[in-house]
Amino acid sequence: MIRFENVAKTYDPNIVGLEDVNIHIERGEFCFLVGHSGSGKSTFIRLLLKEFEPTEGSITVAGRNLQRMRRSALPYHRRNLGCVFQDFKLLPNKTVADNVAYALRVTGQPARAIRRKVPEILNLVGLGDKMNNLPDELSAGEQQRVSVARAFVNHPSLLVADEPTGNLDPDTSVGIMQLLYRINRTGTTVLMATHDREMVDKMRKRVIALEDGKVIRDEDKGLYR
Amino acid sequence: MHFKFFFNEAVNSLVRNWVMSVAAIVTVLVSMFVLGLGLIMFFNFQTAISDLRNKLEVEVFIKNTASPDEINGLGDEIRAMPEVKDVGFISKDEALDRLRGSLKGHEDVLDALSGNPLPPSYEITLKDPQQIETVASRFFDNPIVDNTPGTHDGVKYGGETSERLLKVTTYFLIGGASFVMLLTVASVLLISNTTRLSIFARRREVEIMRLVGATNWFIRWPFIMEGIFTGMVGAAIAAIMVMLTNRFIIESVVNKMPFLPFNSEAVPMFWLVLLVVIGGTLLGSVGSGLALRRFLKI
Structure with missing residues (x-):
C-alpha cells in the first residue's frame, strides 16, 4: 500500500527531514508512526500527501508512484487517502453534516448520494443526533469524530492520522482509537502518527519509530518504548 | 454540475x-x-x-456689396449647371424673416440690431450628393460670394460641416x-x-x-x-x-x-x-x- 524506497527529504538549508527511509506497509495494515517532535513524522505524512517532493528516492502509494504523478492527478490521489489531524480542520461556519458533505461534494457526488451517505457515516461515528450542530457546539472528542467521518466518507483505501488524539483526554482518545480500529477492520490501511505511549502499548500493532529523520525501529506488535 | x-x-x-x-x-x-x-x-x-453628408444642399452667401445684376447673373450661372436640380433665392428680408421665425418668443433680440446684417443667398439643391464638392468648389473664388479672404466660408455645404x-x-x-x-x-x-x-x-x-x-x-x-x-x-x-x-x-x-x-x-x-x-x-x-x-x- 505504501512503499518508501531510499527516501530522503532535506529542507533548505541542509535541515534533514528524512534520511534513507525504506518502509513497506501492506494493504489493510494498522501501523503507528512514533517519535519525538522533529523526528520526521510530519515530513513522512506530508510526503504521502504529496504536499512536496522528496529530495531523493521514490514513494509509491496504492500502486502509484508519486513522483511520476501529474499535478492534475493529485486531487484524485488525495481522494483515495483520508486525513485526520490533531486540530480537526473543520469549517467553523458549516454544520457537522455540511462538513462531512463537503468531502463528497468535492468529489462530484450527486446530491442524492450525499443525502444518503452523510447520515450513514455520522451514525457510524456515533454523532447521528448532532448533524445540524456547528463544530463549536461539540466537544473536542466529538469534533475529532466528525473529522474521522469526513476522512472516511469517501471510503479511501488509506487513512492517515496525524496525532489524532493529541488534543484529547485519555478516555476520549480510546473512543477515537476504537473508531480507527473499526475502520481498519473494513480493510482500510491506517497509518497513525502519535505521541500516545499508552495507546501504542495497548494496541500492540506495527510500530515504526523515527529519530532525526531515520527509521530506528520497525517491529510488528511493537511497543512505544 | x-x-x-x-x-x-x-x-x-x-x-x-x-x-x-x-x-x-x-x-x-x-x-x-x-x-x-x-x-x-x-x-x-x-x-x-x-x-x-447625404444632404443635397449648397448654400452660397452673397456679399452685401453685390449689385442686383451681379446677383441675377450668378443665379443664371447656377441654373445653367447640369448637376443642379433646383435653385432658390433668399433675399436679405427673407433671411431675416427666417431668423425671426426660428427665434419664436425671443424676437426682441433682433430689435438690438441696427438694420439687417444678413446676406442674401442662393440655396442650391443637387441631383446627386456625390457632386456636392464639385459644385460647391465653383463658388470658392467667385468675387461676389461672401468669402472671408483666404477661406471659402461663404459657401456652406454638408461636406464641410x-x-x-x-x-x-x-x-x-x-x-x-x-x-x-x-x-x-x-x-x-x-x-x-x-x-x-x-x-x-x-x-x-x-x-x-x-x-x-x-x-x-x-x-x-x-x-x-x-x-x-x-x-x-x-x-x-x-x-x-x-x-x-x-x-x-x-x-x-x-x-x-x-x-x-x-x-x-x-x-x-x-x-x-x-x-x-x-x-x-x-x-x-x-x-x-x-x-x-x-x-x-x-
Whole structure:
C-alpha cells in the first residue's frame, strides 16, 4: 500500500527531514508512526500527501508512484487517502453534516448520494443526533469524530492520522482509537502518527519509530518504548 | 454540475465582504455607464454626420456689396449647371424673416440690431450628393460670394460641416476611450482585490478542499463566480441607466435644443446593452482570475 524506497527529504538549508527511509506497509495494515517532535513524522505524512517532493528516492502509494504523478492527478490521489489531524480542520461556519458533505461534494457526488451517505457515516461515528450542530457546539472528542467521518466518507483505501488524539483526554482518545480500529477492520490501511505511549502499548500493532529523520525501529506488535 | 453549490458559496462570500463587493460593483457600474454614454454620443454623431453628408444642399452667401445684376447673373450661372436640380433665392428680408421665425418668443433680440446684417443667398439643391464638392468648389473664388479672404466660408455645404463634426467626434472618442480604459483598469483591480480578500478569508476552506481532493477548478469556480457576479450586477445597473439616459435625457435635450444633432433612435440599444453587460462580466472574470493567479496557490 505504501512503499518508501531510499527516501530522503532535506529542507533548505541542509535541515534533514528524512534520511534513507525504506518502509513497506501492506494493504489493510494498522501501523503507528512514533517519535519525538522533529523526528520526521510530519515530513513522512506530508510526503504521502504529496504536499512536496522528496529530495531523493521514490514513494509509491496504492500502486502509484508519486513522483511520476501529474499535478492534475493529485486531487484524485488525495481522494483515495483520508486525513485526520490533531486540530480537526473543520469549517467553523458549516454544520457537522455540511462538513462531512463537503468531502463528497468535492468529489462530484450527486446530491442524492450525499443525502444518503452523510447520515450513514455520522451514525457510524456515533454523532447521528448532532448533524445540524456547528463544530463549536461539540466537544473536542466529538469534533475529532466528525473529522474521522469526513476522512472516511469517501471510503479511501488509506487513512492517515496525524496525532489524532493529541488534543484529547485519555478516555476520549480510546473512543477515537476504537473508531480507527473499526475502520481498519473494513480493510482500510491506517497509518497513525502519535505521541500516545499508552495507546501504542495497548494496541500492540506495527510500530515504526523515527529519530532525526531515520527509521530506528520497525517491529510488528511493537511497543512505544 | 455543482452550480448551486458554487452559487451559494460565491453569494455567501460576497455578502460577507459586502463593503468591498459594493465598491467593486460601483466601479464596474461607473466604467460601463461611461462606456455606454460614450457609445450613445458616438452613434448620434455618426448619424448626424451621415445625415449631413447625404444632404443635397449648397448654400452660397452673397456679399452685401453685390449689385442686383451681379446677383441675377450668378443665379443664371447656377441654373445653367447640369448637376443642379433646383435653385432658390433668399433675399436679405427673407433671411431675416427666417431668423425671426426660428427665434419664436425671443424676437426682441433682433430689435438690438441696427438694420439687417444678413446676406442674401442662393440655396442650391443637387441631383446627386456625390457632386456636392464639385459644385460647391465653383463658388470658392467667385468675387461676389461672401468669402472671408483666404477661406471659402461663404459657401456652406454638408461636406464641410460633417468634416468638422468628424473631427470633434474623433477627439471625443479618444478622450472617452482613454477614460473608459482608466476606469476599466480600476474596476479590474478592485474586483481582483475583492477576490483576494475572499481568498484570504477562506484559506482554511481552500486548504481543506485540497486535502479532501478537490480539483483545482472546483476550488476556483466559487471565486471566479464572485467576480462574474460583481461584474454582471454592476453592468446590469449600468445598462439600465444607459437605457434610461437615452430614453429620457437625450430626448428632452433634443426637445429643448432641436439644433443639436441628437436623436434617441440613432442608437442600436440592444447591441449596446449586450456590449455593456458582456463587458462588465468580462471585467469581473478577468479581475478575479488575476487574483487567483497571484494568490491562490494550488
